Amino acid sequence: MNDERLQEHLRKKPYLVDAIAGNSAMLVSLGSTGRLYRLWWPHIDYPQHVDEIRAGLKIGKTPGGVTWFDDPAAGWTHAASYVPRTNAYRVVSSHPELPVEAEQTDFAVPGQPLMARGYRLTNKGRETLHLEFYHYGSFRIMDNEWYMTTEFRGDHDALLHFRHRYAFAIGSPETCSGYQAGQGSWRQASDGYLNGNRIDMKPDGAMKWTLAEIEPGQSVVVPVYIAAGHSRGEALEALETAKAKSYDDWFAEMVAYWSNYLSEAAPCPGGDERIVDLYERSLLAMKLMADEATGTIVAAPEFDETFSRCGGYAYSWGRDAAFVTTAFNKAGLGALTEKFYDWAVTAQEPDGSWQQRHYNDGSLAPHWGLQIDEGSSLLWGMWEYYLHSGERQDFLERMWPSVEKGASYLAGFIDPETGLPLPSMDLWEERLAEHTYSAAAVHGGLSAAASFARRKGRNELADAWESIARSISASIEAHCWNEDKGSYYRGLKLNVNPWDYEAAIANGARGTVKPRDKGYQSYILDHDPIVDISLLGLSVPFGAVPVDNPRMARTADAIEALLTSPKVGGIKRYENDAYIGGNPWILTTLWLSHYRTLQGRYDEARRLLDYAVRHTTPSGLLPEQVDRETGETAWVVPLTWSHAMFLLAVHMLAERGELRTN
Incomplete structure (x- = not known):
């Protein structure tokens, strides 16, 4: 255009x-x-x-x-x-x-x-x-x-x-x-x-x-x-x-x-009037993002149909939806969660994988290639709902064929050299590597599948999947720590273009050039050292690394130090983020709130929660991004994931008795 x-x-x-x-x-x-x-x-x-x-x-x-x-x-x-x-x-x-x-x-x-x-x-x-x-x-x-x-x-x-x-x-x-x-x-x-x-x-x-x-x-x-x-x-x-x-x-x-x-939902568990208002507005907005006929949950109403500045948002991502359904669970709206997972099994590929994003009819939407965290997140989300539902047998039986295929796919997607999942696209859909966040998501998906398998009496499968999940955690500790940054690496085996590869090698990075099909070559750096908010996913929600692990705590501190937007506050996605100018995001800020809550640093968690409350749109919705210069809404209104992270942050603080009225 x-x-x-x-x-x-x-x-x-x-x-x-x-x-x-x-x-x-x-x-x-x-x-x-x-x-x-x-x-x-x-x-x-x-x-x-x-x-x-x-x-x-x-x-x-x-x-x-x-x-x-x-x-x-x-x-x-x-x-x-x-x-x-x-x-x-x-x-x-x-x-x-x-x-x-x-x-x-x-x-x-x-x-x-x-x-x-x-x-x-x-x-x-x-x-x-x-x-x-x-x-x-x-x-x-x-x-x-x-x-x-x-x-x-x-x-x-x-x-x-x-x-x-x-x-x-x-x-x-x-x-x-x-x-x-x-x-x-x-x-x-x-x-x-x-x-x-x-x-x-x-x-x-x-x-x-x-x-x-x-x-x-x-x-x-x-x-x-x-x-x-x-x-x-x-x-x-x-x-x-x-x-x-x-x-x-x-x-x-x-x-x-x-x-x-709203009366059928769990009421806001505490907080001041602005938190209660945003809690209800989040429930209302999230319902509009759950398709009535299919149960599909979309990331946002489409606003860039010409793909002039992004790749579009009116699709269903398994990762986003796993966070959203967990928020629905916390809010007592499990029927929406169940409807989504009944839809999700229809979007699974014959090989057991889930691709990046889908239309409401389950067909594959325009995409950039496999993101292994998508299917992993769905398996994790299914288990979270199963627990929320009181371990209903009918849900287990409906999900099990999909769980078995999905976990089998994940189990075969491991790099024998690193013990991490093979290269796929990262959660931001920008780079191909063995991403640390993706590894944590696979850990979470396999752990969830193993728990399902035990309920089915399939103990050999459960043992095998648990063993791979433990191995992933061990590999993260063995290969993904970057002492120079005081943070986990964002990933290993990062694919880059030839000129970026040459520049990185000239600056002391290590890497290899490998032949691939049709005479092309892949330029692969050994490590991706960029500090990224998604590294919090190692602990919350996927539990591949304990919250109190000293390395995890240092990573969170590095995230806060390096990614806090200097003028308006809030947390950016990663160092040198250039998307829509490199703004702080609402969901990333709330992600750090989640981790601080689990650490017991409640005042810090609450300040991060309040940041989201202060940066709603005039109509009370949560955007994706906040302008790094002005603090005004910068991109995507509303973002379903932002609202879900807010609900989760509220419940996490409330469950610990820390959602006080300011």
């Missing part, structure tokens, strides 16, 4: 969003101005269907046509926040020169293919108002900008957008007073004129509703529904379902749904 097209794309779909709303089958991302950026259905990862959706007003005889609430040049100001204890997002828009306040509330209806957008328009002036409310929608069905049709269906008083097996009907229980399908809808809607064109092979269209005689202080509500279906008939039927019940009833049903969800 060239720069001009990218900038136009980012105007409609920025990297950073302000909120998400949904019902785990339909998901939208939103801005604090009320603009709807993206909509996914019937799964939360793919496909995405929206180009842009906007709303605005024409006020009486005010010159200039329609004023769009989200237009940065139009003069509207916005106050945005979630409706407490729900996944509904509310934006209140006001204007210093216009006598109208617009309160917009976006939520998905639980169990229905419906997005509700409620607009409460209030006359703040001293004179009676005549308003025309405009709703514009441009679609990109199946992430495709071509071959859409937009049609006004008078029998349903709705605009219908459709392509292939997806259709979206937009309408309201209030009868519209004008419409336009295609034919330059945006330009003409902005001028305050819709020409009544009924059908066009274009992606966009607009509708308007005339609201006459609004007295000073009076409010009117215009609900607009976006109804989805796999056919035009399904979408229109869903829209009629929406119209058959009042907007207030749908809103009350949504509030009750999220209230019930």
Whole structure:
């Protein structure tokens, strides 16, 4: 994508969003101005269907046509926040020169293919108002900008957008007073004129509703529904379902749904009001990241679909999900965990491995190659849930075939020279080596599999897998300690490019050049000395090295000394990290909090927890990164792993009686 097209794309779909709303089958991302950026259905990862959706007003005889609430040049100001204890997002828009306040509330209806957008328009002036409310929608069905049709269906008083097996009907229980399908809808809607064109092979269209005689202080509500279906008939039927019940009833049903969800979860085990609020917001956000139909847990709502700055986030990583499911366990939401692992076995390869990341249907997503920690983390997470469930036999029986294949694969993936797992990609997906973190994850996965095997009476398998796990721990101690840094090496047998290899050798590093297929060569450094937050994984959560091991304690201290961001605090991923500028991350900061808690250094753990609380977005979500210069949100909103690490940090402190109110 060239720069001009990218900038136009980012105007409609920025990297950073302000909120998400949904019902785990339909998901939208939103801005604090009320603009709807993206909509996914019937799964939360793919496909995405929206180009842009906007709303605005024409006020009486005010010159200039329609004023769009989200237009940065139009003069509207916005106050945005979630409706407490729900996944509904509310934006209140006001204007210093216009006598109208617009309160917009976006939520998905639980169990229905419906997005509700409620607009409460209030006359703040001293004179009676005549308003025309405009709703514009441009679609990109199946992430495709071509071959859409937009049609006004008078029998349903709705605009219908459709392509292939997806259709979206937009309408309201209030009868519209004008419409336009295609034919330059945006330009003409902005001028305050819709020409009544009924059908066009274009992606966009607009509708308007005339609201006459609004007295000073009076409010009117215009609900607009976006109804989805796999056919035009399904979408229109869903829209009629929406119209058959009042907007207030749908809103009350949504509030009750999220209230019930939170009441079924374990309450926040302590802490001050901000911790409690973030705890609940984490539970709400994480639920939206767990697909209703499949149980898949995705890393984040997609925000970089063009892969312009990263490789995308709306996929399921086994590693992220293992942390998330453990957080669900702690929060008493084990049903979400179980559903995920029932899905995970469908994503396993025939050889027993799990690849890097997957779509919700279990198929392999775009990736950079095997990460051995992914499948290892899944085995570890399965065992954690088995214990949480009270060692339910039915879960054991469903998981066992997958566990046996997965552990057998891990057992055969050991380098006889080092005793560590063979080279694979690291957890950050940037380098090929025998990574120390990956070794710890394999230790955790094999230990979990051995425990499953004992429950199955397969003691010989259990003995063999336990022996390999112990050998990995011993190999970490024998080969992975770097006294110069006072830290474990990040890895062994690091593959680099030829020029980096020559530079490293010139600076005293050791390595080898090995031939490989087709006459190519691999340039391999003996050690990767970079200090990386993932080295904490040796102890927490995988237990390959005891928490109180002096080397482990020195590694944690080296991490804090070398990776603390100097201006804004927080912990970076590793030395010289350049991704999105090398910012501190929320999950890395919380990872150190986990380790300090296990060390008994509770005040330090709490300070790290409070860092996360202080660096939520304005809507209360946790991002991936914090800008190293300003402390503002820098990348990915929300990141499911960040929210999971927060829940785990809260519970770890609470279980030790150390989640005190400040």
